[in-house]
Amino acid sequence: MTHHITATREDGTVFEVSYGYGARQRRLLGCLHCDWEEQITYGGARHKGLDHLAQAHGAVGSPTMTADPRARRQVLWAMTVCFLISVVILWWAMSQT
Ligand SMILES: [Zn+2]
Incomplete structure (x- = not known):
């Protein structure tokens, strides 16, 4: 099954x-x-x-x-982490100039 x-x-x-x-x-x-x-x-x-x-x-x-809700949460969490990292990188790049 x-x-x-x-x-x-x-x-x-x-x-x-x-x-x-x-x-x-x-x-x-x-x-x-x-x-x-x-x-x-x-x-x-x-x-x-x-x-x-x-x-x-x-x-x-x-x-x-429907996908397993736990799997969906993990995807959401991974997306949030990626987003935060890119924000930090952008902020760092802007503060260099
Ligand atoms: Zn039945």
């Missing part, structure tokens, strides 16, 4: 469907909260996963693949 499709219910409970390759390279969707499983023969895996979460668990998810 490589991808996770998540949806959030009104009370804040997060439901998740994992998506990836099962036996014999078949693409499979599997719900982590019930024993629902579906084999995908062509596209639309995310859509099918969200459909199940909405119908069986009443949860609504976004149709875009």
Whole structure:
């Protein structure tokens, strides 16, 4: 299982469907909260996963693949550090003249 499709219910409970390759390279969707499983023969895996979460668990998810929030924070932090360094370098260069 490589991808996770998540949806959030009104009370804040997060439901998740994992998506990836099962036996014999078949693409499979599997719900982590019930024993629902579906084999995908062509596209639309995310859509099918969200459909199940909405119908069986009443949860609504976004149709875009979401990155791990921790990874996103790390990217943001790295960008902030780069920005600060360039500000310091600029300030230093200006103070030399
Ligand atoms: Zn389910």
